[in-house]
Amino acid sequence: xxxxxxxxxxxxxxxxxxxxxxxxxxxxxxxDPWSKDVFADHLGRDCTACFVAxxxxxxxxxxxxxxxxxxxxxxxxxVAASYQKMGVGRQLLDIAEKWAIDRGKLCILLDVxxxxxxxxxxxxxxxxxxxxxxxxYYQTPGEDAxxxxxxxxxxxETLA
Numbered sequence: 001x002x003x004x005x006x007x008x009x010x011x012x013x014x015x016x017x018x019x020x021x022x023x024x025x026x027x028x029x030x031x032d033p034w035s036k037d038v039f040a041d042h043l044g045r046d047c048t049a050c051f052v053a054x055x056x057x058x059x060x061x062x063x064x065x066x067x068x069x070x071x072x073x074x075x076x077x078x079v080a081a082s083y084q085k086m087g088v089g090r091q092l093l094d095i096a097e098k099w100a101i102d103r104g105k106l107c108i109l110l111d112v113x114x115x116x117x118x119x120x121x122x123x124x125x126x127x128x129x130x131x132x133x134x135x136x137y138y139q140t141p142g143e144d145a146x147x148x149x150x151x152x153x154x155x156x157e158t159l160a
Contacts, residue, residue, distance in 0.1 A: 008055070009053050009054070009055055009060075009088060009091060010053070010054045010055075011051050011052070011053050011054075011091060011092060011095050012051065012052060012054070013050065013051060013052075014039075014042075014043060014050035014051055014052045014062060014064070015043065016040065016043060018052050018059055018062075019036050019039050019040060020036070021059040022039055022052065022059060022062045023035075023036045023039065025059070025060075025061070025062065025078055025080050026039075026076075026078060028080070028081065029078050029080075029081065030078070031140045031141060032138065032139060032140040034076060039064065042064045042066070042075075047066055047067040047068075048064065048065065048066050048067070049063070049064070049065040049066075049067070049072065049095075049096050049099040049100070050062070050063070050064045050065075051063050051092055051095055051096070053079075053088050053091060053092055055083070060079065060080045060083040060088060061077075061078060061079040061080060061083065061088045061089065061092060062076070062077070062078060062092070063076065063077045063092040063093070063095070063096055064076040064077075065096050065099075065100075065108070067100070067103060067105060070104065070105055070106045070107075071105060071106065071107050071108070071109055072096065072099070072100040072105045072107070072108045072109070073108075073109050073110070074096065074108055074109070074110035077089060077092055077093070077119075079092075084118070085118070089119075089122050090122060090125075090126060093122070093123075093126050094126075096108070097150070097152060100152055101152050101153065101154075101155045102155060103155075104155050105152060106151065106152060106154075107149055107150060107151050107152055108128075108149070108150045108152065109147065109148070109149055110123065110128070110147075110148050111134060111137060111145040111146070111147055111148075112145065112146050112148060113138055113143050113144075113145065113146075114133075114143055114144045114145070114146055115143060120146060120148075123148050123150075126150065127150050128148040128149060128150045129148060129149055129150070130146055130147070130148055131147050131148065131149045132146075132147040133145065133146060133147065134147060
């Protein structure tokens with residue numbers, strides 16, 4: 001459980017029963033939302049990190065990432081509009097980074113819309129660096145992706 005001064009946010013693994021709410025948030029925030037099936041495909045696999053942030057019984061945010069070799073690829077992170085800029089996204093990033101370090105991952109990679117200054121600010125403040133661009137990566141609407149990377153500290157237990 002993660003606590004803030006004004007509210008208590010709980011972060012836990014995403015389960016199948018969460019998919020309706022997660023998908024509702026997804027559709028409200030993104031022009032080209034994932035389907036429920038895509039979220040479902042991420043659940044229950046050893047190589048995936050899928051979390052929800054809750055306030056009481058209400059899901060207010062989520063994150064999905066996939067481990068590929070010694071990297072974690074952050075695929076999707078979203079915070080419901082009325083809970084943005086309250087540190088919830090940062091808490092989810094911190095949990096994903098801990099998940100990755102615990103599994104011996106060396107870095108986290110992500111793509112973010114060039115126009116998404118809020119998300120880019122979050123990632124920069126969390127230590128991510130811009131390493132490249134993907135031209136016309138996003139289709140709806142068409143836009144470049146900024147590729148960002150964070151090198152993680154080593155997990156000494158996995159190096160032994």
